[in-house]
Every structure is written in structure tokens, then in C-alpha cells.
Amino acid sequence: MKMKLEHSFYVDPVGIAGGLSLWWNKDIQLKILGYGKHFIDAEISVKGESVWIGTFIYGPPYKDQKSEFWNFMKNLRDDHDTKWLVIGDSNVVSCQDEKLGGLPFNPIDANCYFDFMDSRGLIDMPIAGAAYTWSNQRSNDDAILEKLDRVLCSPNWNIAFPKAVVMLDIAMGSDHAPVIIYLHGVNKKGKKDFKFESKWLLEEDCASTVQGSWKPISQPRISHRFGSKLRRTKFTLVRWSKLKDRVKNLRKTELHRRIEHLQGKQFTGEELSESISCKKELDQMWEDEERYWHQRARIKWLQYGDKNTKFFHATTLQHRRANAISRIKKVTGNGSRILRSWWSISNNNFKVYTKKTRRLIL
Numbered sequence: 001m002k003m004k005l006e007h008s009f010y011v012d013p014v015g016i017a018g019g020l021s022l023w024w025n026k027d028i029q030l031k032i033l034g035y036g037k038h039f040i041d042a043e044i045s046v047k048g049e050s051v052w053i054g055t056f057i058y059g060p061p062y063k064d065q066k067s068e069f070w071n072f073m074k075n076l077r078d079d080h081d082t083k084w085l086v087i088g089d090s091n092v093v094s095c096q097d098e099k100l101g102g103l104p105f106n107p108i109d110a111n112c113y114f115d116f117m118d119s120r121g122l123i124d125m126p127i128a129g130a131a132y133t134w135s136n137q138r139s140n141d142d143a144i145l146e147k148l149d150r151v152l153c154s155p156n157w158n159i160a161f162p163k164a165v166v167m168l169d170i171a172m173g174s175d176h177a178p179v180i181i182y183l184h185g186v187n188k189k190g191k192k193d194f195k196f197e198s199k200w201l202l203e204e205d206c207a208s209t210v211q212g213s214w215k216p217i218s219q220p221r222i223s224h225r226f227g228s229k230l231r232r233t234k235f236t237l238v239r240w241s242k243l244k245d246r247v248k249n250l251r252k253t254e255l256h257r258r259i260e261h262l263q264g265k266q267f268t269g270e271e272l273s274e275s276i277s278c279k280k281e282l283d284q285m286w287e288d289e290e291r292y293w294h295q296r297a298r299i300k301w302l303q304y305g306d307k308n309t310k311f312f313h314a315t316t317l318q319h320r321r322a323n324a325i326s327r328i329k330k331v332t333g334n335g336s337r338i339l340r341s342w343w344s345i346s347n348n349n350f351k352v353y354t355k356k357t358r359r360l361i362l
Contacts, residue, residue: 129168130264
């Protein structure tokens with residue numbers, strides 16, 4: 001996998017249906033307490049923080065199995081003082097406002113879910129973003145949108161993480177939108193330190209850009225001249241890089257915003273085609289970016305390896321994207337693993353991931 005996470009736990013699918021998996025990194029102390037085809041229950045602590053329980057769920061989609069599942073969840077915890085978070089695809093719509101299109105909302109279908117919430121005193125955390133987390137990817141009268149993915153927490157958990165926010169990302173490679181939890185709120189990033197990007201060495205005009213900014217400067221002292229040249233070269237490289245990447249980055253942002261705008265709407269035929277086209281183009285841009293670094297890492301290894309050791313670091317720059325990941329791929333890089341939904345929990349520099357695989361294309 002390309003998620004830069006050291007540990008994992010899997011619940012195998014039955015044939016090509018179902019399946020759960022959980023990933024976490026070394027900053028997280030995680031102990032699996034129990035699991036089944038519809039849940040993974042884990043004890044979690046992070047860097048000396050208080051221990052809490054996370055239950056990652058995939059609620060059964062069939063009516064005759066819902067009652068059994070939610071009754072099981074009701075009895076999963078004996079201690080009402082436990083800090084408890086429940087996150088995942090509930091496969092439950094709790095009111096008509098959480099459903100658009102298809103058959104009208106039936107309150108009876110949600111009774112077991114409400115019994116579970118009431119018995120544990122859980123809070124349904126609001127999700128910032130689109131009103132619906134799942135779409136059948138159809139248009140006009142055939143479109144159905146529902147809020148199926150949920151984040152529930154106990155009052156104790158809510159007190160332990162008062163700044164926690166839940167956000168919805170764009171749906172890529174799935175009919176579910178990713179749900180991301182920021183345990184300590186969304187921190188604004190400070191000004192970045194200047195770092196020479198090894199990828200610049202692969203640009204034909206990089207050398208001329210540096211040469212043009214490293215021209216003589218009228219300063220009496222050598223140290224002053226050297227410092228002035230460094231500052232001017234830094235400024236020139238940053239401006240050059242921004243201009244070079246500007247068009248591509250603007251297009252990425254435009255695609256992301258357009259997908260986000262269309263998400264959660266009842267598509268017309270034209271909007272459905274536009275959504276598919278935008279996702280395809282954005283996915284291709286990500287593919288090209290990843291393929292670029294893999295190819296250069298193999299082809300230019302000897303040529304650039306001795307000149308700039310940060311070239312080796314450049315091959316891991318995709319970790320930046322992992323901080324806001326919106327799709328998961330197999331190591332083959334062909335995207336053959338289809339993910340119907342996944343969730344993440346973020347605490348500044350780490351994330352916990354769990355995904356539910358619905359089918360595999362072999």
C-alpha cells in the first residue's frame with residue numbers, strides 16, 4: 001500500500017463481498033479488542049493521551065440483519081464511563097432530511113439504531129460538508145442520495161476532545177464520501193521553510209534560472225555578497241516554481257471544488273457526465289504525479305543521487321497527499337481495489353484509517 005502506515009488489521013471478505021481493514025502508524029498505541037464482519041473494536045491512545053475506544057463499523061444493508069447488529073452494538077460496552085467513538089457506514093437513514101430520491105424514509109428502519117444511541121447516550125456529531133455521504137451515481141429521477149456514514153461519540157469522549165471536528169471530503173473511487181475526524185481541530189499551517197525540491201533538477205530551465213539569479217552583486221564583503229545571492233536565488237526559485245506549477249495546481253483546485261459542488265446533489269444527465277469527467281481528470285493528474293516520481297526515481301537515480309541527497313527524499317513527497325488522502329490504491333498502482341467507503345481520524349501528524357472493500361476487480 002502507499003499510505004505510509006506501519007500497522008494494519010484485516011477482517012477478510014466473504015468471497016468478493018464485505019471485508020474490513022484498519023491501518024495506523026507508530027505514533028498510535030492500538031489494541032484490537034474484538035472484530036466481526038461488521039465491526040472492528042479497538043483500544044486507542046496517542047502519545048500519552050487518555051485511552052479511548054474506537055469502533056469502526058459497516059452496518060448490514062439488509063433489513064433482516066439490522067436489528068441483530070444494533071442490539072449487538074448496544075451490548076458491546078458494559079462500562080458507561082468509557083470514552084467511546086463509533087464511526088463508519090451505518091447503513092441507516094435517521095430522518096427524511098437525510099434522504100433524497102428513492103422510496104420515502106421509513107422510521108421503523110431506524111428504530112434499532114435510535115435504541116442503540118439512547119441506551120448509550122451517544123452524540124451524533126455533525127459533519128461539515130455535503131448533506132449526504134452516499135450516492136447511487138445516477139441522474140435525474142433515478143438519483144438517490146443518503147447520509148449513511150456517521151460519527152457517534154459518548155459524552156466522555158466529547159469532553160476529552162472538545163475541539164474535534166468532522167469533515168466530509170470528495171468521493172473518489174467510491175460511492176461514499178470520506179469522513180475525516182480532526183481530534184484537535186483544524187490547525188492553520190504556518191509559513192513553510194524554504195527547501196530545495198529535487199524535482200526542480202529535472203526541469204530543463206532550472207539551471208538557467210539559478211544562473212540568472214546568481215549574477216554578481218555589488219557588496220563590499222564576500223559574506224554579504226554570498227548571502228545576497230542565496231536570498232535572491234531562493235526568491236527566484238520559489239517564484240519560478242510557483243509560476244510553473246500554477247496552471248496545474250489551479251486546475252486541481254478547480255476540479256476539486258467542482259466535484260465538491262456537484263457532490264450531494266441530485267444529478268441531471270449533464271451534471272452526472274461532468275462529475276464523471278472531473279473525477280477522471282483529477283484521478284489522472286494524481287496518477288501522472290505519482291508515476292512521474294516513480295519513473296524518475298529509477299531512471300535518474302545514479303545521475304542525480306550523488307548531486308543532491310534530497311532527491312531520495314523527493315520520491316516520498318507523496319506523503320503530503322496522504323495527509324488529505326481521498327483514495328487508496330493497491331501496490332500495483334492500477335487502482336484495481338475498489339473502495340466503497342473509508343474513514344480517517346487525524347491528530348495533527350497522524351491518521352487512523354479503516355476501509356470497507358465491497359468488491360475487487362481482478
